[in-house]
Amino acid sequence: MSGWVVVAGLGPGAEDLVTPEVRVALDQATDIVGYSPYVARIAPRSGLRLHGSDNRVELERARHALEMAAQGQRVVIVSSGDPGVFAMASALFEQLEASPGFAQTDIRILPGITAMLAAAARVGAPLGHDFCAINLSDNLKPFDLVEHRLRHAARGDFAMAFYNPRSKARPHQFARVLELLREECGPDRLIVFARAVSTPQETVQVVTLAHATPEMADMRTVVLVGNSATRRVGEWVYTPRGVTLAGEGA
Amino acid sequence: MSGWVVVAGLGPGAEDLVTPEVRVALDQATDIVGYSPYVARIAPRSGLRLHGSDNRVELERARHALEMAAQGQRVVIVSSGDPGVFAMASALFEQLEASPGFAQTDIRILPGITAMLAAAARVGAPLGHDFCAINLSDNLKPFDLVEHRLRHAARGDFAMAFYNPRSKARPHQFARVLELLREECGPDRLIVFARAVSTPQETVQVVTLAHATPEMADMRTVVLVGNSATRRVGEWVYTPRGVTLAGEGA
Known part of the structure; x- marks a missing residue:
């Protein structure tokens, strides 16, 4: 055999x-x-x-x-x-x-x-347009590179999904990520904290960057950040498929 | 009911x-x-x-x-x-x-x-580090925005996955994408053309950007582009998990 x-x-x-x-x-x-x-x-x-x-x-x-x-x-x-x-x-x-x-x-x-797609499905379609997936852990890369990528993702107006956002070993870094995002994307951008999706421990929170705090994430959380057109409709969060449509609706 | x-x-x-x-x-x-x-x-x-x-x-x-x-x-x-x-x-x-x-x-x-993860699995782990997913169709967004996002993705050293890379209605645009990628990432960057993955029509091609041609893609193809550390091991293509490891191996 x-x-x-x-x-x-x-x-x-x-x-x-x-x-x-x-x-x-x-x-x-x-x-x-x-x-x-x-x-x-x-x-x-x-x-x-x-x-x-x-x-x-x-x-x-x-x-x-x-x-x-x-x-x-x-x-x-x-x-x-x-x-x-x-x-x-x-x-x-x-x-x-x-x-x-x-x-x-x-x-x-x-x-x-993958976790980001299960989380996205739970809240609607926040990754319905171009998006990035970023591992926020700095176990295997310098945190400078994380910051560099976050800035490019924000300036490209990508939606974003973050894996391993926060651990006990580096609680301050996710606070820094939120600060950088507020600087680049403004306070009204939608952010989703989806923990343990599809398990009995599942919790999902949707807030604006202005109201996001580091404690909303742990290592079982995937974090989704909308692009500039991401919006709510009822309980749902979605990103329109097109830039023209986003402009019309805004 | x-x-x-x-x-x-x-x-x-x-x-x-x-x-x-x-x-x-x-x-x-x-x-x-x-x-x-x-x-x-x-x-x-x-x-x-x-x-x-x-x-x-x-x-x-x-x-x-x-x-x-x-x-x-x-x-x-x-x-x-x-x-x-x-x-x-x-x-x-x-x-x-x-x-x-x-x-x-x-x-x-x-x-x-999703297609990019099925394609990635077929060739190894080309999206094993931070990556972006970009829809290359300009049905619902101006092609300028596609170019803008490609540049940010390249400068952030993200691996990339492209959906809807090429249609009969706009064959020239994918040629422009390849040109931009060669300019930003150099000729040796690995690119994967994965068509109809998991179906009887499946074909997969791995080349460098220097050898990539627009005809390698159609609307059933998902295209994956490595980051600066993406490499081959035997038949496989993978992106190392860490930047330090990438440096050691390069």
Whole structure:
């Protein structure tokens, strides 16, 4: 039996947002690897080994998966959301580049519903026009680069989605992000704090930048910022598809 | 029986990329509304009316859905990919804003696998770091704004995903996009042309900007452009998670 590695997106949390393609891979697997809270989402069954690990050990986890596949095991690395969006797929290829001995591994990446799109769907269509996705964590990049990208995103009038907006280790940085956004986009721009979407812990808050505070976000929150045309209609938040239409409606 | 409108993402094409949540909504529907090629993906069954329509009639389609829901029908508006990414969700809210009589309609938006993430998964993890999604169509916005956003995306060193890159009506514009990208990003930047991903017509091409030609894209293609650190490892294309790592490997 030849082994393989699949990197699969489990979606934001709800079971009915897991694609049938991912479900098949999970059913065929001998080993599940991932950050412990994501591995905990997989139902145990006979013949399936679960290998939960800590956050921030992505490269070790990828190596473990490649080693097991080389021994003939069928390994699924699980990510929350989509594996290609600030998740395990890049880590696997970083490890593959560093470990030429694994070059022949049978690898597949299976997409999933990423958090920003689940959050957007919950409130309407805030990402209905051009948008950016930015990881606010500075674990792997300097915070200066985050600021640089935020300014370009704002000046390009992109809607924005932020992953990993705030952690206990760097509570001040998200305050700085809000300050920069107010400077670039003004106080009336709409911002959405969507936490744990599609899980029993789901909470969603929509406010203007003037009323946004750092405490509205934590590491389970995805933050969406509208573009200059984003507006409310009833309970919903949406971004018009066209610039002309935005002007007409404003 | 009270009516409702669901806007559902069917994913990029394969049946096993349709979420169970969307499948349930399709099973409960009395009416399916959408662009004809997407409606054609729904299996006919007794009691289900299929209403296919042309492209570029999004607001009329949205109004039709709201009218049917007001009469007690259970309507699913189908989009390819995700309904909130350059698709029908924004059009529905535009129509809702213009038609206050429908304000009480029971509406839900159900996310789907959007084309850029399906394409990214196919080639590796090219969107593994901060990225932008840009609709290159100028149906609803001036092409100047497209150029403005492309420059900000390039100068922010975002990876990029382009929807609707090229149509028969405006073949010259995508040539201009490639020219602008070569100017901003240099000739060695990786670019991916992913057509009809997950369907029997799927084709994927990875080249550098120096070798990219407008003919590589059509309206069924999603185009991905790497950031300055995006690289190949074997057959794969990926963007490292961190800037430090990118520097080390370059």
